[in-house]
Amino acid sequence: MADASLHLTDSQQPQTKQAADTLSKSYEPQTIESDVYRFWEAHRHFKPESGRNDSGKNFSMVIPPPNVTGVLHMGHALDNTIQDILIRWHRMLGDKTLWMAGTDHAGIATQNVVEKNLKKEGKSKEELGREAFLKIMWEWVDDRKSDILNQFKRLGVSPDWDRQRFTLDEGLSKAVRQAFITLYHQNLIYQGTYVVNWCPRCTSAISDIETEYVDEDSYLWEISYPLPDDSAALVVATTRPETMFGDVAVAVNPNDPRYKKLIGKTVTLPLANRLIPVIADEYVDTAFGTGALKITPAHDPNDFKIGQKHGLTPLWVLDESGKLKTESIIPEALQGLERFEARKLTEKMLEEGGFLVRKIEHSHRVGHCQRCQTVIEPLLSKQWFVKTKPLAAQCLKALDEEKIRFIPERWEKDYVRWLSDIQDWCISRQLWWGHQIPAWHCADCQGVVVPEKAEDADPSSCPLCQSGNLTQDPDVLDTWFSSGLWPFSTMGWPDKKAPDFRDFYPTDVLVTGFDIIFFWVARMTMFGQQLTGKSPFHTVYIHGLIRDEKGQKMSKSKGNVVDPVKLIDEIGCDGFRYALTSLITYGGQDIKLAKDKLELGRVFSNKLWNASRFVLMNLENNEAVDSPAVDAQPIDLAMLSDMDRWILSRYHQTVDKVNTQLQEYRFGEYADTLYEFVWSGFCDWYVEYAKKQLKEGGDIALNTKRVLLSVLNGILRMLHPMMPYITEAIYQKLPHKAAVSIMVDRFPTAELGSIDERLNSQVDFVLETVRAIRNIRQQYNVPHPQGVNVTIEAPEPLEYEALQKALPIIQHFVRVDKLEVKATLSGQGHQEAAAVNVVRHSRVMIPLEGIIDVGQEKDRLSKKQASLQKEQDQIYKMLSNFDFLEKAPPEVIDKNKARLQEVNQQLKALNEQLSSLS
Secondary structure, eight states: OOOGGGGSOTTTSOOOSSOTTSOOSSOOGGGTHHHHHHHHHHTTTTSGGGSOOOSSOEEEEEOOOOBTTOOOOHHHHHHHHHHHHHHHHHHHTTOEEEEEEEEBOOHHHHHHHHHHHHHHTTOOHHHHOHHHHHHHHHHHHHHHHHHHHHHHHHTTOOOEEEEEEETTSHHHHHHHHHHHHHHHHTTOEEEEEEEEEEETTTTEEOOGGGEEEEEEEEEEEEEEEEOTTSSOEEEEEESOGGGGGGOOEEEEOTTOTTTGGGTTOEEEETTTTEEEEEEEOTTSOTTSTTSEEEEOGGGOHHHHHHHHHHTOOOOOOBOTTSBBOOOTTSOGGGTTOBHHHHHHHHHHHHHHTTOEEEEEEEEEEEEEETTTOOBOEEEEEEEEEEOOHHHHHHHHHHHHTTSSEEESTTHHHHHHHHHHTOOOEEOEESOSSSOBOSOEEETTTOOEEOOSSTTSOOOOSOTTTOOOOEEEOOOEEOHHHHHTTHHHHTTTTTOTTOHHHHHHOSEEEEEEEGGGIIIIIHHHHHHHHHHHSSOSEEEEEEEOOEEOTTSOBOOTTTTOOOOHHHHHHHHOHHHHHHHHHHTOOTTOOOEEOOHHHHHHHHHHHHHHHHHHHHHHHHHTTOTTOOOGGGTSSOOOGGGOOHHHHHHHHHHHHHHHHHHHHHHTTOHHHHHHHHHIIIIIIIIIIIIHHHHHHHHTOHHHHHHHHHHHHHHHHHHHHHHTTTSHHHHHHHHTTSSSOSSSSGGGSOOOOOOGGGOOHHHHHHHHHHHHHHHHHHHHHHHTTOOTTOOEEEEEEOOSHHHHHHHHHTHHHHHHHSOEEEEEEESSOOOSOOSSOEEEEEETTEEEEEEOBTTBOHHHHHHHHHHHHHHHHHHHHHHHHHHTOHHHHHHSOHHHHHHHHHHHHHHHHHHHHHHHHHHHHO
8 A cells, every 4th residue: 555644634644843854852631632643533533434454353342331420530541541452442343343332311310400590590490381491401401511522532432422322312312212112011111109319409219329328427217116015115216306206106027025925015216106006027237226116118118018918008207309298197397397407406306305215326328418528318209210130131032142242251249139139210200301201190090191103293192081181191211221222223223224223233232340340331222132132331441540559449538539631731632542542450459559650651652752763863864764563674584683583573572462452451561561571671772772773774773674674563553453643653764664553554464474583582582681780780880881790500401502692782781891601510619709690590790899998889889778777677677566556547557577688688688789799
C-alpha cells in the first residue's frame, strides 16, 4: 500500500508542533491528543463499516451507560480503558467491530437535580404539572447529555459515537414498552402490595442498589405492653418507637419459656389503648432485645411476612413524606409530625405514661437513599413487580450449558447464589422522569388494560366494561428496567431484522465492576434470555473497584475522590491509561491508585517518545529503509549481529505473549510484558547497542535501521490498544505505514520460528553480567569516567562460551580497562579487596585497590550500618509494643512493617559489601 498519509489534508493530519519528519524533543501530550482524536473522527475509524473487516468475524460490546447527570470518575476510567483495549485490539485483528455508546436517563438522580434547581427558583413540579415539568427536564438533559461523553473522549475511547443511544430516546422507549407488554402478557409482570424501600425525600420506592447501609449509633427503646388486667406486661424492644401505633400484634418464639403462658392472650398498645394479640412465630430471635417483637406489617418487610402468615391486617402510620398520618389510631399530639420529631415526642409520652422501661445505646445498620442520603423507610405500598424466579432459572441453565462465563470464574458463585435466592423485583417508581408504565386503570370496573403490542395505540376504552374512563398508571419504570434491555434495545430490538441486531447481537463481552453483578448483569441476562432467546453476551469480565492509596473507598465525604480528567491533564492520557491497566489483577481484586504507578506511566510515555525520536532521526533522508510490513528492502538476515537476532527473537516472543494475554483478559500482565520489553529490551539494551552499529556505517548501519524500524513499528501496534494517542502520533511519522491510521493497521502476529530460546538465554546472561558490573560500580561510587579491571569466572561451559563471544557487547555497555573471562573458579580467599557479584553459575569480580579508598569506604559503610541497626532496633521495639499495636492506625503499622523490611534488606547488602572489603 502507498503511504496513506499522503492522501490526508492538513486538517486531518495529527499535528505535533514539529517538522513533518521528526518528533519534538520532549513528549507533550496536550499538543497531540485533541488533534489525534479529531483525526480519528474525521476518518470515521470508530465505525464498524470503516475497519479492515478482513477476519470474517464480528465483535461487539455495549458501554455500561453512564448517568446523564454524572461526570467521569475513576471507575468509569478503568472500565472504559479495558473496553477500549478490547475494541481496538479486535479492530486491529480485522474484526468488524461495534462498540455501542450511550447514556442512562437516571430517573431519581436526574429528577432530584432538576427539582433542586426549581426549588431555588421557588417552584415545584406539582405547581408546574407533569407536562410542563417534563419539558424542563428534557431541556436540562439535552444541555447536559454530551458533557460526560466529551469527558469520555478525553480518555481516548473509541465507540461509534454516531450510533450513541439514550435510554429515553424513541427507539429504546419502544423497546421498553414492548418488553413490559410482553412480560405482562406472559404473566411475568404483576401488581401487588408489598413492603419496599421508600425514600421520603424522593417520595418513591427505590431499589436495593439505590440504598446504602451505614452503621449508626442509636438506641433500643424497651416499652411495656401491659395485659388488660395489669397483672403482667410484655416488654418489647424497638429502634423505631414512632411506628408502634401501627402494631397489630406482639410476637414471641414458641420455644421461649418466658412467654409460653402469654401466647394467645392480648396486651394493651401503650398510648393508643388498643388491644393486640400475642402470637407465636419461630422467626423471633430470643437473644435479641427482650425476645418479644412488635409486629408492624405496613412498615417492616419481616413484619409484613409474619403478618401475612398469621392473617393480620396492616395499619399505616407513616405517609409518603415520612410524617405521621392524621389518623385516629395515632395520638393527636403526634399527627402530622416529621418521623424523627415524632420519635422524640413518643419517647417523652411513653416516659410520662410509665411505659418506657429503659433506653439502651445500640448500633445498627440504617439504610439511606443513595441519591439524597435520606434515611429510607420500609413502606407497604402497591407496586409493579417482575416474577424473577422463572427468568433466573433460564440464566442458571445458560451458565450450566456454558453459554455464558465469568472472568474471573469466582464471580460465578456470587451470580449463582443471587439467582438461586432471588426475590421478585419492584420495578415501579413514583417519579415523573422515566418510562411511564404502559398500563391503564379503569375507574369503573377497576380493571387494568395493557396493549397487546408496542405499536398499538394507547387504549381509549376498557375491554372489560367498555368504559372510556381510563387513566394511565402515573408511575415510571425503575431505571434498571430499561438498562436491563441495553444490549439488544440499542441494536434495534424489537425489530429482529434491524441490521445491528442481526450483525452484532448477542454481543461478545461485558466489562463491569463486581458491585453491579446482581443489579445489572443478572437483569440483562434474565431479559436477554426471555425476550431474545439468547444470552446478551458470552463473557462477563469483572474488575475490582478503584480505591485510594490506603485502600479506602473513594467518597466526597472522605475527600479522597480523584478526578481522572485532572490526572490526564497532568500526566497525559496514555500514561494514565498505562498506569490503570498495569494495576489490574487477573483475580479481580480492588485496585489501589498508587501515585508511583501514575508517575511511571508519564515516564514510560517519555521513554517511548525519546526512543522513537532516536529511530526516526536516524531514518531521515534514507529512502532505502523500509518496514518489513511493506515488504520492500527487507532485513538482511545474513548481516544480523547477535544483538539484532536477540531483539527480533524477544520481539516475536513478546508478540506471542501479548496476544495470549489479551485473549485471556490478563490486562495487567499485558501492560507489564510490554513495559519490560520496551523499556529494558528495546530502549535500554538494543537502542543503546544500535548506536555502535550505526557508527559503523554502510550495510551494517542500513540493516540496523531496518531492525530498529521493524521493531518500533511492532511495538507501536502492540501498545496502541492501551496507549492510543502517542502510538498514533509516532506511527504517523514512520517513513512507511501500512494503513492510514495505526488503529486499522494489523495487530502483530508472532513468527514462532524466529524465537530462539537458546540465543535469548545467552544474551540475557550477558546483559545480566553487564548489570552486575554496573551495580558494583554504583555500590562503591566508582566515578563514571574511571575504568575498572573485570574478571569473570565462568566454570559452566555454555556461560563461558556466551561471555567469550559477547566481549564486544560487554565492553560497549561498561567502561572497563581490562576484561578477562576464566573457565574456572579461583580459591575462596582473595589477595586484595574486591567486589563480587554472582550471575547464575559465574562470578564477577572487580579489584577495588586503587579505585577507591578502602578504609574510607569501610568507615562510610560502617556508619551507615550502625544507623540502620539503630533504626531496626527502634522499629522492632515499636512493633513489639502491645499498646502501639492496639492504638495505632492500621496504615501506620503497615508503614512500619514495610520500612522494617527495607532496613533488613539494606543491612544484608551492607554486610555483604563490608565482607568483600575485609
